[in-house]
Amino acid sequence: MPFIELKDISLKYMTLEGETHALSGLSIDVEQGQFVGIVGPSGCGKSTLLSLIAGLIKPTSGQVLVGGTPVKGPSAQVGYMLQQDYLFEWRTIEQNCLLGLELTGSAIRESSRQQVAEMLTDYGLGSFQKSYPRHLSGGMRQRAALVRTLATSPDVLLLDEPFSALDYHTRLAMQEEVYEILRAARKTVLLVTHDIPEAVAMCDRVYVLTKRPGRVKADIHIELAEVRPSPMQARKAPEFGKFFNRIWEELDVHVQPVELTSK
Amino acid sequence: MYMFNPLNSLRSSIIQSGETPDHGAYLWAQWKRKASIITVQVTMLVAFFALWEVAARAGWIDPFLLSQPSRIWGTLVKLHSDGSLYHHLLVTCTETAIGFILGTLLGTIVAIALWWSDFLAKALDPYLVVLNSMPKIVLGPLFIVVLGTNQTAIIAMALAISLITTIMVVFTGFQEVDRNLVKLVKTFGASRMQVMTKVIVPASIPTIIAALKVNVGLSWVGVIVGEFLVSRAGLGYLAIYGGQVLNMNLVMTSVLLLAVAAALMYQMVAWLEKRYLASREGEARH
Secondary structure, eight states: SSSEEEEEEEEEEEETTEEEEEEEEEEEEEOOTOOOEOOOSSTTSHHHHHHHHHTTOSSSSSEETTTTTOOOOOTTTEEEESSOOOOOOTTOOHHHHTTHHHHHTTTTTTHHHHHHHHHHHTTTEEEEGOOOOGGGHHHHHHHHHHHHTTOOOOOOEEEESTTTTTTTHHHHHHHHHHHHHHHHHTTTTEOOOOOOHHHHOOSSSSEOOOOOSSSEEEEEEOOOSOOOOOOOHHHHHHTHHHHHHHHHHTTTTTOOOOOOOOO | OOOHHHHHHHHHHHHHHSSSSSHHHHHHHHHHHHHHHHHHHHHHHHHHHHHHHHHHHTTOOOHHHHOOHHHHHHHHHHHHHTTTHHOOOHHHHHHHHHHHHOOOHHHHHHHHHHHHHHHHHHHHHHHHHHHHSOOOGGGGHHHHHHHHHHHHHHHHHHHHHHHHHHHHHHHHHHHHOHHHHHHHHTTOOOHHHIIIIIIIHHHHHHHHHHHHHHHHHHHHHHHHHHHHHHHSSSSHHHHHHHHTTHHHHHHHHHHHHHHHHHHHHHHHHHHHHHHHHHHOOOOSOO
16 A cells, blocks of 8 residues: 555645646555655646645645545654755754754653754764754755754655755765665655756656646656665666656756847 | 054054964954044044034034033033932933833734734734824824823823834734745644744844834834923923023933933843844854
């Protein structure tokens, strides 16, 4: 049985200007422990899809199931990482990482604090516990955001272009780190991204969505001949280029030719 | 050839405190700049009072109408020796402090209510706009009749002037908090109350402090207007009384005292802001 199931989801937004059909008849399933990528043209409802699974919004029709039960609202079972770290500047790194536990009412437990402190040490932030976010580099901030998400021990992680705000080198390094951490913790991961190599390097399976209203256009299993030890290794695999091209073709990106004004 | 000059020893000690000779030269240049700014500031103040005194003595201006520094000093000494100086100062400062604190507290509470209920915010919007643009001083007679010719009316005046501005500034601050910060805590299942206390208020502290700075000035305006209208004590009363009996020395003395008191109160808020920012900065630096 799939761990995350979206069954025939439709979503409409109403505004005074009219009705926006964001998702239409979208179905997705994710096995436990799987890393699944979601790619698609801008505005196809990728982030909306994550908000549905996180229980932040409800579909107009269709069903969202996590662990076999319908999603009724945000729960500790699902962790969400946004495009930027959104660390609170007025809190120390430790206080930021305890945020989720504080909101769910379990931060008072000494064991939770201990666990967060251990995670920070493991991820090389041990000496920054009492520092404020502005003293950390982009990669370190993103690591702290990961600790904040993992602190509530979610089974599912929703990553919404989590590396897009980082510079290229840091991005590659963070892909390695996050992959390793989440694989080791046997998390189920949904990764929304624009970065096709990132999707191929990190995911077992990639869904390609159509432009709005979003539907599944292709469901591509990234099967490499050798077991994928890390995203960097995957990038070196001979099949890497094949999967890249496959997704690129499915995306069917047409750049409108620029109208050249006459001289 | 060098003459002994204390500036020279200061110069060399500043230059030597730099990490390199070039850095030392930079520090010295910065020091010189800062020193000249302070020199100009002090000179302007001294020159203003000196010129005023000279002009009055030479008969260029009429000291009966425009007073003069030596007479102001005399008035100050007199007020000091009969003890009334401190009484008037205390009355005005207390009224201002109460108006200021009440304005900030009530304004923030109303802003929270408006944030809480978007419907309420929309419904009250036109009234806030009208109240904000209306000169609140016109409410003075109303306060006197309803609240009596006492300090309550004066504080009400101060409150009337600062309250609406506080509501508008703080509420706008609340609305400008990054929506993604709110989304973040919602993914953890935060309640509306938690969104308020964990995100909206702490993220708006800099805005609230900015509102405090504006409020200090507005509270002074409210209190002085109030004292003009009803009081029997305070710096506003001294000024209006001085004007009525054509004692311009008294008027100028209260103006100067007010300038000093208002500046001190502003500095207190600025100091609070600095302390708050320093506490945010934290002890850890890497």
